[in-house]
Amino acid sequence: xxxxxxxxxxxxxxxxxxxxxxxxxxxxxxxxxxxxxxxxxxxxxxxxxxxxxxxxxxxxxxxxxxxxxxxxxxxxxxxxxxxxxxxxxxxxxxxxxxxxxxxxxxxxxxxxxxxxxxxxxxxxxxxxxxxxxxxxxxxxxxxxxxxxxxxxxxxxxxxxxxxxxxxxxxxxxxxxxxxxxxxxxxxxxxxxxxxxxx
Amino acid sequence: xxxxxxxxxxxxxxxxxxxxxxxxxxxxxxxxxxxxxxxxxxxxxxxxxxxxxxxxxxxxxxxxxxxxxxxxxxxxxxxxxxxxxxxxxxxxxxxxxxxxxxxxxxxxxxxxxxxxxxxxxxxxxxxxxxxxxxxxxxxxxxxxxxxxxxxxxxxxxxxxxxxxxxxxxxxxxxxxxxxxxxxxxxxxxxxxxxxxxx
Numbered sequence: 001x002x003x004x005x006x007x008x009x010x011x012x013x014x015x016x017x018x019x020x021x022x023x024x025x026x027x028x029x030x031x032x033x034x035x036x037x038x039x040x041x042x043x044x045x046x047x048x049x050x051x052x053x054x055x056x057x058x059x060x061x062x063x064x065x066x067x068x069x070x071x072x073x074x075x076x077x078x079x080x081x082x083x084x085x086x087x088x089x090x091x092x093x094x095x096x097x098x099x100x101x102x103x104x105x106x107x108x109x110x111x112x113x114x115x116x117x118x119x120x121x122x123x124x125x126x127x128x129x130x131x132x133x134x135x136x137x138x139x140x141x142x143x144x145x146x147x148x149x150x151x152x153x154x155x156x157x158x159x160x161x162x163x164x165x166x167x168x169x170x171x172x173x174x175x176x177x178x179x180x181x182x183x184x185x186x187x188x189x190x191x192x193x194x195x196x197x198x
Numbered sequence: 199x200x201x202x203x204x205x206x207x208x209x210x211x212x213x214x215x216x217x218x219x220x221x222x223x224x225x226x227x228x229x230x231x232x233x234x235x236x237x238x239x240x241x242x243x244x245x246x247x248x249x250x251x252x253x254x255x256x257x258x259x260x261x262x263x264x265x266x267x268x269x270x271x272x273x274x275x276x277x278x279x280x281x282x283x284x285x286x287x288x289x290x291x292x293x294x295x296x297x298x299x300x301x302x303x304x305x306x307x308x309x310x311x312x313x314x315x316x317x318x319x320x321x322x323x324x325x326x327x328x329x330x331x332x333x334x335x336x337x338x339x340x341x342x343x344x345x346x347x348x349x350x351x352x353x354x355x356x357x358x359x360x361x362x363x364x365x366x367x368x369x370x371x372x373x374x375x376x377x378x379x380x381x382x383x384x385x386x387x388x389x390x391x392x393x394x395x396x
Contacts, residue, residue: 002289003260003267009247012240017228018221028247029286030215032260036248042210046241049207049226050234062201062230069201088227091200 006032058129060105060122062087070094070102077101082139083126083155085109085148093141101137104129109147110154116147118154126155130162137165144171204230256327258303258320260285268292268300275299280337281324281353283307283346291339299335302327307345308352314345316352324353328360335363342369 002010006028014024031039055061056068063069070076070090080101084090090103106121129135140155142148156166171189173182182190200208204226212222229237253259254266261267268274268288278299282288288301304319327333338353340346354364369387371380380388 003251003262005243005246005250005262006260009243012243015236015240016225018224019217023216025286026216027214029284031244031247032251032285038213039244039248042213043241043244045203045207045210046229046237046244048203049229050237052203053201053230062204064201064203086227087230088223 055105059103060107060125061090061103075100078134080137080139081129081135082141084141085143085151089141089143099139101139106142106151109142109151111147111150121151123155123158127158130159130164135164137167140166140168144169253303257301258305258323259288259301273298276332278335278337279327279333280339282339283341283349287339287341297337299337304340304349307340307349309345309348319349321353321356325356328357328362333362335365338364338366342367 009028009031010021010024013019013027014021016024019027031042052064053062054064054066056063056071057066058071059068061068061070065072077100080099081104082093082099082101083104083106084093085106085108087105090105093099093103104122104126106123106126108116108121110116110118110121138155138159140152142152152168159166170193171186172193173179173186173190179187207226207229208219208222211217211225212219214222217225229240250262251260252262252264254261254269255264256269257266259266259268263270275298278297279302280291280297280299281302281304282291283304283306285303288303291297291301302320302324304321304324306314306319308314308316308319328336336353336357338350340350350366357364368391369384370391371377371384371388377385
């Protein structure tokens, strides 16, 4: 329907997650009218990301160097390791400023439906990191959903006899949320995980 | 918060219309994991659009050549001219297959608040097109909002004495809509523009 390359752009944009046909069209029209240097900057940033971003050789966090900022930082506690599914989980936990240890990014969660088993995740690399005994605490920070729970359970069993302190993130009501709108599983977890009032 | 170039990408994506910070982050993570050729293709399409797309020298429609497909098409009626605000309006009208004439893209609508007056639109070019007398009918297809109506009224006055048939698109209830949910202006227009039942 559109002139060749405009349609190409709409098609390319429509492949991005969360960008439907209407949004793709709106973005394409915006870019058609945008200044050439702005569009060039976006295009070059895309290429830069693919050229420069790699994964940390220790923790598989996103990095522009062989090792990521967190693995390189000598102030981080080398005894505590937080296991997450994805890079964005690292960023989310870093934002809380609660954790001073290091990370291990699995690259996903166990999901038989999607054909992802333990071998597709960086679990072998995790066990290698544990082999020198420097790490004494593991925090399993996988997503609180079916796949994340399955992954955490699998890892707990795998590491059970290594003499580590293994913990999971607390489940419960989200802060600022309404009790009445919480789903029953969350509310049930909040009950079973109740703490002494201070 | 993110590694340099990842944050750059999130920032660039966040400047696109309708892409909030969360979407920008989601798209950036998707691109981080996408195959390099896919990302390269998106980047190159962006550059291609800026390099190849220009505006038709006759009607200011988007075109990859000096004149657009519609202006070049000898089967299009040279006596009817549909005046629209933007390129996407051409596409919307083409999709209806109701109109066999040619277009004139104004490049926007009169909007004093945004500093857009008649001089910022391609009105002089429109009058030039009318000068040889080949065009005998003008359809004003500006948006049915304040700016579009103001533009249509301005153009109607401007062309009043040129001996043209000047029409506007019909206002009324959208097909498939619910009468009870129509706003009062639309419903009022539907009343005042009522036609004999067939």
